Amino acid sequence: MVGVVAALAITAVAFFQWGSARQPAAQVTPRPSPTASPRPMTVAEVYQMLLPSVVFIRAGSASGTGVVVNGEGVILTALHVVEGVSAIEVAFADGTRSRATLAAADPDNDIAALTADTLPGTLVPAVLGGGAGIGDDVVAIGNQLGLGDSTTAGVVSGLGRTATRKSGPDLKGLIQFDAAVNPGSSGGPLVNMRGQVIGIVVALANPTDAGTFIGIGFAVPIGTAVTAGGGPQPPI
Numbered sequence: 001m002v003g004v005v006a007a008l009a010i011t012a013v014a015f016f017q018w019g020s021a022r023q024p025a026a027q028v029t030p031r032p033s034p035t036a037s038p039r040p041m042t043v044a045e046v047y048q049m050l051l052p053s054v055v056f057i058r059a060g061s062a063s064g065t066g067v068v069v070n071g072e073g074v075i076l077t078a079l080h081v082v083e084g085v086s087a088i089e090v091a092f093a094d095g096t097r098s099r100a101t102l103a104a105a106d107p108d109n110d111i112a113a114l115t116a117d118t119l120p121g122t123l124v125p126a127v128l129g130g131g132a133g134i135g136d137d138v139v140a141i142g143n144q145l146g147l148g149d150s151t152t153a154g155v156v157s158g159l160g161r162t163a164t165r166k167s168g169p170d171l172k173g174l175i176q177f178d179a180a181v182n183p184g185s186s187g188g189p190l191v192n193m194r195g196q197v198i199g200i201v202v203a204l205a206n207p208t209d210a211g212t213f214i215g216i217g218f219a220v221p222i223g224t225a226v227t228a229g230g231g232p233q234p235p236i
Contacts (some may be wrong), residue, residue, distance in 0.1 A: 036127045040193040047151045049195040052093045053083075053126035055116075056143050057187060059085040065142035065188030066090065066114060067126050069226060073119045075227055077187030078202045079105050079112040087120060088114065094150075095113055096120040108169055109200045111217060111225045112187075116160030126189060128222050130196035132156045132175050140179040140217070142225045154179030163218055174218040175199045180215040190219040200225040 041049070055066040055075050060228045064081035068074070075090060083090050086099040099117035132138075144150045158176035165171065171223050177190060181201050190199035199219030206214050 016027055021144055024046055035192040036130065036196045038194075041195060043139055043151065043153045046191055046193060046195055047141065049150075050126060050139075050189060050191055051149060052122075052124035052199075054141050054149060054189065056091040056095060056148065057081055058089045058091075060087065063143065063146075064186040065184065065201070067200070068092075069128060069197070070125050070209075071123065073116055073123055074103065075114040075116065076200055077101065077112050077114060078200065079107060079110045080113065080202075081187050082112050089114050090114065090118075092120045094120045094122070094169075106225075106227065108164075109220050109224055110168075111170060111200060111220055112157065126191075126197045127195055128197050128226060130192045130194060130198050131157060132192070132198045132221070134159060137193050138177050138179055138198070139191045139193070140177070140181055140185065140188060141191065142180040142181060142185035142201060143187040144180075144212065146184060150185075152180040157216070161218060163205070165203075171202065171220070173221060173224060174202075177217050177219060179216050179217065180213045182213050185217075195218040197222050204207065229236075 053068045057064045057066050059082045065075035066075040069076050080101055090100045091097045098116040100114040102115045103113045103115045134156050138156055140152050155178055157178050159177045161174040163171045181204055185201050188201045189197040192198050192200055199221050201219045203218040204213050205216040
């Protein structure tokens with residue numbers, strides 16, 4: 001069990017010290033990607049495929065990331081980004097901004113599902129599933145430290161991890177990875193090289209009080225995360 005874990009919302013204060021609360025830097029024209037790639041892609045290709053599905057979330061004094069997971073526009077994110085917040089705003093990749101509502105929550109896994117009042121003209125859900133294996137290449141996309149749609153790459157470092165929290169039950173069954181994540185990344189997608197979302201980023205481990213990345217991040221497997229949105233299990 002990992003003894004010292006910083007959920008990324010716990011470090012929201014650090015986010016506003018180190019980076020401005022900017023909207024995503026890039027705006028894109030969504031191109032539907034209804035299926036996974038038949039071949040492994042480059043990091044740049046994964047980024048281009050996923051970016052239309054990635055959402056910037058502002059919730060009170062905190063911010064984070066989300067990902068559109070179905071044709072109805074349900075957005076999955078980390079619960080700690082939006083928990084206890086009365087006003088939630090989301091910004092889609094094409095620049096559409098909207099108020100959002102907490103539609104479902106799974107406190108045991110730190111996962112939330114949001115619905116937006118206004119959706120983009122072209123909605124591009126991410127492709128879900130694919131599972132994870134130790135050593136698999138992965139990409140994390142999120143708005144870390146106020147830097148919109150930051151993209152980092154690494155590998156799956158471990159599976160079935162358990163991580164403690166300052167409040168709430170331990171998070172169990174996590175994917176451990178070493179693609180860099182920081183405050184603002186929370187709720188973003190962890191993606192395999194065929195463009196499939198395999199997890200939702202929820203935490204990082206750091207034995208200091210800094211709350212910054214030192215090589216260990218954690219994601220809730222997508223099969224667990226999607227249940228919070230009321231959807232079926234993806235094909236894993």
